[in-house]
Amino acid sequence: MRRRNAPASPPTDLHLAGPFPFTARVRAVGTGGALALLLAVAGAVGMWVLAVGHAERRAVEAVAADARHRLEIYANNLDSAVERFDYLPSVAARDPAVAALAAAGFGHTDPAEVGRVNRYLEAVNASAGSAVLYLMDAEGRTVASSNWNRPDSYLGVDFSYRPYFKDARDQGVGRFYGVGTVTRLPGYFIAAPVERDGRRVGVLAVKIVLDALEDGWRTSHDAVLVADRFGIVFLSSNPEWKFRARRPLDPDTVTYLNETREYVGLDHPPLVLPRSLRVHPDLLVERGLSRYGWTIALAADAHPVAQAATTARIGLALLLLLALAIGLYVRQRVKRLREQRLAKAALDRAYLDLERQVEARTADLRDAQAELVQAAKLAMIGQVAAGVTHELNQPLTALRALADNARLLLDQGRQAEVSQNLVHIAGLVDRMAKISSQLRNFSRRSEGPAQPVALPGAVQEALALLDRRLKEARVQVTVDVPEMTVAFDPVRLQQVLVNLIRNAEDATAGVAEPRIAITAAPAQLDQRAAVRVTVADNGPGLDPAVRDRLFDPFVTTKPGGQGLGLGLAISLAITQEYGGQLEARDGDARDGENTGAVFLLTLPLISVEHDDPTA
Structure with missing residues (x-):
């Protein structure tokens, strides 16, 4: 039978696998060892500080650059939101009825004329989408307003103390951000002079509310603020920052704010920025809006910086752990070699034992299969024995008859007929031999290899x-x-x-x-x-x-x-x-x-x- 040859067992000298002698052991750390340990710790700490600091600086630079780009977008949006109304006062002031009403002054006008200008200003204000559009005479009294029919109407209110009135009357244009003294709602005011016959007879002003702009900032999740020339925040995505001062207000500034009622009824506590901006002040990027005298700033998210520092710390920790692991690996290398040699020797012995067992079991299975096949053939022979016996009985009966007939023919001297009977007897013997040969071939044991079979x-x-x-x-x-x-x-x-x-x-x-x-x-x-x-x-x-x-x-x-x-x-x-x-x-x-x-x-x-x- 075919068997797989077992591989030869490699020579193994188990005496070589014994423990390696260690002639010296470290019993205490000397002065040189302690100094080396301190230097290693100091180097690790220094590398830790430098690497983390470098990672934080790189992250701050990247975040600040991205913040400056977004700040430009916010500044352009603010400028667009304000300047879309820049034309409105000067264009509306060209209406002759507006100029005539301003020249007449408060209390000296025809009520019908006042009503016509009120409705005109109401229509223009609704079409432009501004908050309020109103007309003041040369003394600052409001003679017509788009909100003429509301409880908080500006009609008759004196705005001569407002800087935008004075600037428009004296310099030709007035701009101002403040809290309304009538509505107590903050807004931005743009004013233009009203001229008649070559002289300035009044001022036309428009109030713009920037609440929609602030709402958009809040949905962007960016911390944006806009401060006036005094450092007071008047627009912000964070409501808690509004009307707080970025720097202390001097007495002259306080006096000016009280006189102009710019933020009437509001205090200006100091603005306290998050700790991350105090640690990394470069994350607060800002730019000036010189046209308005404002400053717009964006406080970038410090999370990427903290994440970069954390990543650096994790990387350094992994490097230190790797160095420690290498040291432990080197220390245990000899022990591992010894264990591997012992394990290899045991595995070789187990492999040889298993190979012998597999060969023995395979031989037993082949023998059992051969016996089973042979038993099945013998059982089948028993089932076909009756047919084979019948096939043999017929030639035997014919042989007996032909033999008896041949004997009688010999006694009678009929040699030719005797010869013919012998030919028949030989044919019957060949037939019986073929039947027995087929049965013998079928019953014999066979485990030979494959060969050509017709x-x-x-x-x-x-x-x-x-x-x-x-x-x-x-x-x-x-x-x-x-x-x-x-x-x-x-x-x-x-x-x-x-x-x-x-x-x-x-x-x-x-x-x-x-x-x-x-x-x-x-x-x-x-x-x-x-x-x-x-x-x-x-x-x-x-x-x-x-x-x-x-x-x-x-x-x-x-x-x-x-x-x-x-x-x-x-x-x-x-x-x-x-x-x-x-x-x-x-x-x-x-x-x-x-x-x-x-x-x-x-x-x-x-x-x-x-x-x-x-x-």
Whole structure:
């Protein structure tokens, strides 16, 4: 039998795996060791501080650069929100009715004229989308307003103290941000002079509310603020920062704010920025809005900086841990080598023991399989013995009759007829020898390798063994097997075919006209040329209860005592051993007949080279 050779065990000297001697051990750390340890710790701390500081600076620079870019966007949006109303006062002031009403002054105008200008200012204000549009005379009294019909109307209110009135009257344009003294709502004021006959007779002002702009800032999650020339924050995405002072207010500034009522009724506590901006002041980026005298600033999020510092700390910690791990690895290297040598020696011994056990178990399994195959063949021989006995009894009876007849013919001197009887006797002896040879070949043990086997001859030999049985059962057998040569053991192929044909004959028991069809056709087996032998019967077909377990040992549908359920299991094992396949399925139903069962035996082909007759 074929066995795998076990690999030779590598030479192992277990004495070399013993513990390595250590002649010296560290008992205490001396002065030099302590100094080296302190220097190492100091170097690690210094590297820690430098690396974290560098990472924070790089992160601050990157975050500040991005913040400056966003700040430009916020500044442009603010400028656009304000300047879209810059034209409104000067354009509205050109209306002759507006100029006439301003020149007449408060209390000296026709009510109908006042009503017409009020409605005019109301329409212009609604079309522009501003908060309030109102007209003041040369003394600062409001003579017409777009909110003329509201409880908080500006009509009659004196705004002469407001800087935007004075600047527009004296310099031609007035700009001012403050809290309304009437509405207590903050807003931005733009004013332009009203001229008539070449002289300034009044001022037309528009109030803009920037609440929508602040709401947009809040949704962006950026911390944005706008401060006036005194450092007072009047616009911010953070409501808690509004109207707080970025720097202390001097007495002159306080006096000015009280006189102009810029932030009437409001205090200006100091602005306290987050701790991250005090630690990293570069995260607060700002730029001036010179046209208005304002400063817009953006407080960048410090989270990326903290994240960069954390990443640097984690990286340094990993480097220190790596250095510590390398030290421990070097320290344990000798111990590991010793353990590996001991483990390798034990593994080699276990491998050799396992290899021997596998070879022994494999041999036992092969012997058991061979015994099982042989037992199945002997059991089958017992089943076909009656047919073989009948096949032998007929020639024996004929031999006895021919022998007696020859003796009488000899006594009568009829030599020619005696010679003819002897020829008949020789033919009967050859027939008996062929029957006994077939039975002997089938019963002998065979474990040989695959060899060329003529498929038609193997089918005919299997049918010859079952000939008497098939005749007694009146089974009609049709064979259509072309000349093909398969790679198999001839005795084992004969055993598989006998099993399949006998099963087909058993399946047709009780059928009125039993038939078995044996055919062969080319096929493919694992991308190799093969032949598929089909053994089909017209019996009742496969039992659904055992269809999935048909090839399992001891599974049978025959009555008790007529089978052990090993034939198909052994046939499958033999087929797979020689690289073939064995399958079963129900046949195709015909009119008025059973579906029957079909067994498909696929065998690898051998190419047989014929001599070229022209050579």
